[in-house]
Structure formats: structure tokens, C-alpha cells
Amino acid sequence: MVEGHDSPGGTGAARRSYRVTSFDVAAAAGVSQSTVSRALAGDPVVSEATRARVAEAARRLNYHVDENAARLRTGRTGTLAVVVLSRTGENIRDFNPFYLALLGSICAAASQRGHETLVSFQAERERLWGRYQEQRKADGLIVLGTSENRAGWDYFAELAAEGAHMVCWGVPGGVRSDNVAGADLATSHLIAAGCRRIACIASETSPQRQFTERWQAHAAAMKAQGLQPRLVPITPGLGREEQGRAAIAAMLAASGGQPDFDGIFAACDEIALGAIHALAAAGIAVPGQVGVIGFDGIRAGIHSSPPLSTIEPDFAIAGQLLVDRLLALIAGQDAGEDPLVPVRLVPRGSTARN
Amino acid sequence: MVEGHDSPGGTGAARRSYRVTSFDVAAAAGVSQSTVSRALAGDPVVSEATRARVAEAARRLNYHVDENAARLRTGRTGTLAVVVLSRTGENIRDFNPFYLALLGSICAAASQRGHETLVSFQAERERLWGRYQEQRKADGLIVLGTSENRAGWDYFAELAAEGAHMVCWGVPGGVRSDNVAGADLATSHLIAAGCRRIACIASETSPQRQFTERWQAHAAAMKAQGLQPRLVPITPGLGREEQGRAAIAAMLAASGGQPDFDGIFAACDEIALGAIHALAAAGIAVPGQVGVIGFDGIRAGIHSSPPLSTIEPDFAIAGQLLVDRLLALIAGQDAGEDPLVPVRLVPRGSTARN
DNA sequence: CTGAAAGCGCTTACAG
């Protein structure tokens, strides 16, 4: 008998600390312990009559398999770790809601596939942790979150190089939005709204590889229409909104206060919202003088003034693709081509230029 | 030798499938396996020289304790399950961001206290699941999410009654915002902004007990100022924003289209944002004709038009209180009085009446 | 301060 455990015949007060095991179920059902294990696991070798008797006994005793024992024996955990990277010192309330929604869709997709999700928010460099497989807490790892946490992405890239089962959001080799289709949609939408001098607030050097893809696809789409693309690079280290404000401030300063652009394609919605704020503060009408479109489809865009046009990835599919790719990796299958999450144009007030 | 495991002397290709155990570390450090266990657990009985030798060997072999084995032995999991209830069929993108932020703060607080978080989004009645203790996947359970999922709350209330270690957000016996202080702040702020005929969009019958508290505290504050409180009840089953729109529509319909109110205290920000939309659609100026304040401090309120004044709970403290209360329960300590999360007034444009 | 041994509660070859 182990410390702290009472026998089934113990006092009522200690009832909760006694653990029902498969031996108890076996006794109640009049079979052996191994038969209980097989019956509850749905092993087809067990006769239907026996299975039903065992199931009934298990139900009556409120028996549930001790997953630690099962995992110790099988080596499988049925669990996926999900790491959400944020910036050091960032208040959770200021965290990009895009990643929170993505987290939700990952958990839902994992659950549909019979897996648990062990979630961890990580920021500080000294507290980064990804050795879930070694600890046998999970069979693999999904990483998402802000690209601004460089140390975090470096740490996890190293684990992946060591052979950990890992899928990342937003990087080549992982899963990301269909940025080319999205940039095409955004660009043609701005052009259809009458914009010609379009500035793209993005980056060619950000660790956020998706920003580069969006910019490059946008530039190609502009050129295809005989228009001149223009990149306004974001300032590393700032929050996304702040980056949007700073980009507008820099452009206006360079052109003497009057806008020399009539459209903005922002690499993400948070940047777009910051840009809209800065434009409003400078007395420039959106969408009257400048049309603005973002990328990501975050909820705040519904409520902004004006409401923000955006390119929205399909969140449910995003979670499914991440989970399925990780499960394929765990199963030792070739994951194949990088899957892309389909996107759609959501036109709202910020591009409603008559 | 277990199926699928290679020996340390196996081929390089199979390297990752061999598991380093405490016996390997023991051999490398020249001590017994039990000493390895004690040394790595920080047992002070182990001499410093031995501890250092073991730690070095473990580091060299990239050894990490198999948590399934440790948990099987100790009976403790070091894991807290977090269940997020949503409405059936709800798209994760439409999910109230308040709960996502709360989820983040819970995970952060648990991590600070050395615990993992097993997160599960649940909606459908047939797939509700909370027997984490029986499965030994977690030592206890935190439940949060929309009060609109009645079946979910009933299910978890029953588990709590059976004696599960559980703490819920937003209900008596659990952890919730300081609704009385918040309602007082909101009411006096509206009055200071010149509002006198204030309507409170809330509920006395909603399963969301916090709404009732906010309304009652608001009503008391109004009476203390010699003003007449007015409750506009929400329509069960709708989304929060829709409830805000519906409440405004009902009030305007009852008064012949002209507002017979000059202030709105909404029981949550999503309702407030819906109300602002409906007021704008009806051509009623906010804050000019009607001041609006919400509750919860969601991010979208920063971007709305006008920006939404709100009562914001301290998210970091909310997560800490939930986790600490659960850990106390698990440790068998009396949890004491219901803790309240402190709130603060965040005045923005929606109450800026001259 | 360290080691030998028991046992946590399962799953799964191996026999029958």
C-alpha cells in the first residue's frame, strides 16, 4: 500500500484518495485485469459479452485509465505541446489576438483528432523550454507567436534541428497563410478602389517571413499593373501598432506633411490599425484620401473607425493543417509540400473609396 | 527491450528512438540509479560533489526525467487542466477575447508556480469532459468561458459537487472581478460626464452571475445619487454584440425612435460595442447624446469609434488568483473568502461628453 | 551519505 492511499474498505472521509484500478474493475466484472485492459481499449479479440460486462463495471466504479501508467507502458502520450511566444514583459492583454485565435483553433483540431494540448506561453530567454518529448510530456510541438522574440525562435529552431517533432506557424517548412494569394487580393482590391500610389508597410528583413512574402507578392502585383511598388519598412522591436504609427509618421515627415500616397497595404491588421490612428491624428481622411487594408482578420478590425478591410485566413483550417502536419511528422511520414492556409478578402469601410 | 526501442549501441539512424534513462546517467556518473534520482530532484541529503557529477552526466546525455514514470510513482501530475467553454458552433474568431486573455494569464501564472496547463476548448454537450483527475492527467481544473453554454456549466458543477478540485471564473465560490467596485466606478463616471437617465444593459436571470452583480451594484449607486436605475435585459442565446444591438433597438422602439436615455452602462464590452453600433446606425451621437461605458477592458475597445470607456480587471492578478485558489484546494487547504480581481476605470472617448 | 529493492498501474507478447 502506498503512502496516502486508503483501501476501498477505508473510512468514507478518505474515499477520494483511494484510486480505482483495473484490478478493481476486474474483480467486479469477474475477469482478469488484462481482459479489462483489452476490453476498455476496444480490442476486437474480446467477446462482446465480456466487453459489455467490463464496461458496465468500469462505469459503476467510475473507473478511468491512469494515463501515466498507460503512457509509461506504450511510450505514446497522445499529447501535443503548443508554445506561444510573446515579447518579454508584454502584458497578455496587449498580445496579438491573431495568435490567441490560432491557439484556439489548434486546440480544437487536436481534440478532434483525439489529442490533448499542453499550452505554454513563453517570453523570457532564460525560461524558454521545449524538451517535451524528452520529458515524455508530449509527442511533438507546435510553435507560434510573435516573430519579435528572436531568442525564442532561435531556441526552437535548434530543437528542430536536433530532430524534435515540431511544426512552426509562419515559417517556410511550417504552415502559413497563402500570402501570395492574399497580397494579390489586397492589391487588386486597393486598385479597384481607385488607389494608385500604394505604400506597403512591411519588411524584407523581419524574422517574420510572412511579411516578406506579402511585400514581394504585392510588389509583383503592382508591377503587373504598371504601378510602382513602395516599401515602408517597419521598425524592429516596437509593438505592431506602434510600427504602423511610426511608418505613417516617417512617410509624412518625408513628404512635408502632405500624403504622397493614396493607399496602404499593411503586412498585418495591428499595423494597419496603428496606421489608421496616425492618419486620423494627422487629419487625413480614411478612406477619403487614403484607403487602408490589413492582413489577418482580427476581430478589432470590425470595430475600428473606419472598420478595417482585411485578408482573413481560415482559422479552422490553420489549426487543422498545423496539427495534421505534426501528427504526420510524429508518425514518421513525409510531410510533403508546405501547406498554405486559404485566405479571403473581407472588404470594409477603410477601402470604401466611392 | 521494448518494441521500437533501440539500444544505445544501435545504429545512428535509430538514435532518437532510444530513451536515455536514469540508469544510463547512473552508469556515466558512477553512482546508483537511486542516487541519480535524488541528486536531480535536489534532495539535500546528496553530497554536493555527487550532485554536481550527476548533473554533469545528465547534461551530457541530454537526460530528462520521464514525467509519466515520476507521476505514476508519486501520484502528483504538476499539471492543471483549463477548460474554456464556448457556444456550440461558434467560430473561434468570434470568441470573446476576454476569455482568451484570461486563458493566457492563467497559463502564465501556472507556469510561474511550476505547473503545466492542459488546455481544452469545449462546446458540444456530448463532448464535454472533465475527468482529468480520474485519468491522472491533472491535479485540478479551472473552468472559464461563456455563460451561454448552460449544459457545460451544469456538467462541471456536477463534477465539483462530486469533489473534483475545481475553480470557476465568474461564479460565487470561484474567482471574479470586483463587480461592486467596478459598477460604482462606471456609474459615478457616467454621472460625472453629465449622464442622468442611465440604462444598464445586463440581466438579473442570466447564468452569468457577474452581470447580476454589476446591475445590482449599479442600481444601488444610482439610488444613492437620487437617480432612477433602469435595467434593459439581454436576450438569452444571442452573441454579446447582438445582445447590445437588440437592447438599443428595443429601447428605441419603446420610446418612438428618440432616445429617452443619455447614458449606457453595459455589463460587458462586447455588449457595449454592439450598443455603439446600433446607436450609430440610428443616428444617435456617442458620446454627444449618449455616453457609453462597458466592462472587461477588451482590446477592441481601443479601436472602436469612439474608443470605448471601460472597467478593466487586472488580468495578471485574475490568473494568479485562479491558480492559487486551485493549488490551495489541491493541497487540501481551506480556500477562504472568494477573492475579487481588482478593477480600474479606463476613460475613453465614449464617455467624453463635453 | 549511498545502494538494493519494491511498487506505482498499466499494455502486450506469450501460453493455453
Add this chain to the structure above:
DNA sequence: CTGAAAGCGCTTACAG
């Protein structure tokens, strides 16, 4: 179709 037995990898009394 079912049972007896081994063993997953730890932690922790028990001895020394």
C-alpha cells in the same frame, strides 16, 4: 477468447 507475467522508468522507505 482469456489469463499469468513481464516490464515501462521512476521515487522512496529501508538498510547500512
